[in-house]
Amino acid sequence: MTNSRPLLLDASVLVAYERELTRRAQAFVVTAITDGRILVASALSLAVAAAELADQHRELSWLVEDSEGPLQVLSLSSMNALDVGTLAARAGALDAATLELAQVVHEAAGIHAIVLTYEPKLYHGQSVDIMDMRPR
Amino acid sequence: MTSSAFAGLSDADRYVVGRLAAREHVPAEELAELPQNEIDQHIPGARVVYEHREQIAAELLQRRGIDPTSAEYRAAAVEARNVLDQIDQLGSGYAG
Numbered sequence: 141m142t143n144s145r146p147l148l149l150d151a152s153v154l155v156a157y158e159r160e161l162t163r164r165a166q167a168f169v170v171t172a173i174t175d176g177r178i179l180v181a182s183a184l185s186l187a188v189a190a191a192e193l194a195d196q197h198r199e200l201s202w203l204v205e206d207s208e209g210p211l212q213v214l215s216l217s218s219m220n221a222l223d224v225g226t227l228a229a230r231a232g233a234l235d236a237a238t239l240e241l242a243q244v245v246h247e248a249a250g251i252h253a254i255v256l257t258y259e260p261k262l263y264h265g266q267s268v269d270i271m272d273m274r275p276r
Numbered sequence: 277m278t279s280s281a282f283a284g285l286s287d288a289d290r291y292v293v294g295r296l297a298a299r300e301h302v303p304a305e306e307l308a309e310l311p312q313n314e315i316d317q318h319i320p321g322a323r324v325v326y327e328h329r330e331q332i333a334a335e336l337l338q339r340r341g342i343d344p345t346s347a348e349y350r351a352a353a354v355e356a357r358n359v360l361d362q363i364d365q366l367g368s369g370y371a372g
Contacts, residue, residue: 143364144282144290146298166340167352168359170333175360176287176326178294202339208321210332212298219301250301254363269366271359 145252146178149211150244151237152258153273154181154189158200164275168256169203173210180253182243183216184224188236214247244268282308288326289315295322 149157156165172179186204190197203211216224220243228234228242241262248255248268255263255270263270282305285293289312290304296319297304307315316323325332337344344353 142287143366144294144304145363145366146294147363163342163349163352164355166336166342167349168356170336171353171356171360173329173336174333176291176329177360178291178298180298199340203336206321208295208319208325210325210329210336212295214298214301247301250303251298252303253298254366271363271366273359275355 148253151185151188184240184243291326
């Protein structure tokens with residue numbers, strides 16, 4: 141049976157989607173869309189990915205240009221910003237990557253999402269289900 | 277019994293409820309008993325995406341210049357399916 145939990149793509153997957161030449165990330169997104177899976181990304185993941193991609197994020201832009209398009213961006217607002225900041229502070233370092241991790245973990249816990257990542261070590265010790273996207 | 281209400285929805289309705297729930301930062305089960313037309317009014321584009329998902333996927337491939345019949349893409353698609361199968365084995369994650 142298809143799992144209806146949202147699939148939360150972190151910054152590492154968003155960057156791969158834009159850059160990857162082997163088509164792995166693109167094939168995953170296409171297959172997930174065709175299946176009718178719910179694809180989401182945190183606003184901070186999108187920001188971190190954009191920073192890493194500099195000005196080269198045309199395909200990612202297309203995917204998120206419509207707020208109700210195939211990839212839903214989870215906003216940072218009065219509903220969650222204080223919780224995300226508090227969670228990040230517990231990790232010690234207040235940099236963009238830590239803030240992103242905090243929002244991903246916070247959102248995944250709140251909506252029972254599965255986190256897709258190329259950097260599974262980041263999530264060690266976190267109470268979220270992750271899917272390691274690295275080649276087997 | 278909100279989890280059973282969610283499980284009883286059609287695939288399309290589960291998608292729309294799930295999209296709205298994600299946007300509102302809450303588990304989908306919490307919204308599953310709302311009238312479906314009310315859900316749709318809150319996120320009208322979600323059902324459109326679901327109903328046109330194959331066209332969206334095809335457009336995405338076209339934009340990227342990907343030939344879906346190429347050996348490279350077919351291998352990547354098989355790998356993607358394997359990942360999704362693993363995801364399906366993770367369970368619903370809902371306390372129910």
